[in-house]
Amino acid sequence: MVSGTQQLTVTLVGDKKQYKARVLGTDPRNDLALVKIQADHALPFLKLGDSDGLQVGQKVLAIANPFGFGGTLTTGIVSSLGRTLQPQEGRRLEDMIQTDAAINPGNSGGPLLDSHGSVIGINTAIYGPQGNIGIGFALPINRAKAMLDEFQAKGRVAQPFLGIQTLYVSGDAAEELGLPGEGGLLIQQVEGGSPASEAGLHGGTRTAIAGAYQIRIGGDFIVAVDGTPIESKDALQRVLDRKRVGDTVELTIYRNGRTQRVRVKVGEAPRTL
Numbered sequence: 001m002v003s004g005t006q007q008l009t010v011t012l013v014g015d016k017k018q019y020k021a022r023v024l025g026t027d028p029r030n031d032l033a034l035v036k037i038q039a040d041h042a043l044p045f046l047k048l049g050d051s052d053g054l055q056v057g058q059k060v061l062a063i064a065n066p067f068g069f070g071g072t073l074t075t076g077i078v079s080s081l082g083r084t085l086q087p088q089e090g091r092r093l094e095d096m097i098q099t100d101a102a103i104n105p106g107n108s109g110g111p112l113l114d115s116h117g118s119v120i121g122i123n124t125a126i127y128g129p130q131g132n133i134g135i136g137f138a139l140p141i142n143r144a145k146a147m148l149d150e151f152q153a154k155g156r157v158a159q160p161f162l163g164i165q166t167l168y169v170s171g172d173a174a175e176e177l178g179l180p181g182e183g184g185l186l187i188q189q190v191e192g193g194s195p196a197s198e199a200g201l202h203g204g205t206r207t208a209i210a211g212a213y214q215i216r217i218g219g220d221f222i223v224a225v226d227g228t229p230i231e232s233k234d235a236l237q238r239v240l241d242r243k244r245v246g247d248t249v250e251l252t253i254y255r256n257g258r259t260q261r262v263r264v265k266v267g268e269a270p271r272t273l
Helices: 141-154 171-176 235-240
Strands: 007-011 018-027 032-038 059-064 072-085 093-099 111-114 119-126 136-140 164-169 184-190 206-210 213-217 221-225 248-255 258-265
Touching (some): 018 141, 059 119, 119 141
Antiparallel strands (some): 018 032, 059 111, 072 093, 164 184, 206 213, 221 248
16 A cells, blocks of 8 residues: 555556656555646546446446556446455455456456446455456445545545544453443543544543453443444444544443443544654
8 A cells, every 4th residue: 555645656557658646645444545647748537437326237347457468448247236345454345346347466446437438436356366256346436536525625635533442342251341242342542632532432440351351441332333233343443434534423332331322523533654
């Protein structure tokens, strides 16, 4: 993944000339980078479409450089929508477009087009270790468009931030702590001045030993996010991956034997040098 402000040299599809480029911002959650190409003339471009209106069965086309063969076009259909993909390395990807258009190593980053030639996705991954088996995945273009809108509005790409550290607890371990056995995220720490702090969320107040680990207890126990029960340690992060700074996330928490809902306005993660 490239980093912000990094200088690059890029070659456009169908163009043998190399151009200097600068990274304006990155979105590690979706494996995206916003790049500005420096050219002394107008460059051709593709129109961005609307991925929210996609339907299973509609025709799509993929263009990229599989195995180094530049400008390769393959065709297929939208096989499914809303797929979740867990790469062996990297962050879980959700709400992906599944297509049977041939996608191979070298297709990553190339456009997925509708029959009108509008970009409706960014080819991201394939299912299988070697090459195409008819199951490929693309990031919906509306996720990238949200990144563009944010940069145009703020001049930067901000990462969503709540300001809490959590630990997933369920089953017998949760019940031993007097928490619902269905499971949830036990807040260990709340950063001062963070959105979570301003919303009144509480972190742990004392320590306890659970198995071989020392944890903080006494804090709020998140049992649902936006109405969906917590079932894994990354449940909250998966929701945040679909949020933008300024959005609101609703947390259902268990506190002092009762459940209540807390609305938290998503903030911007502190910048790191």
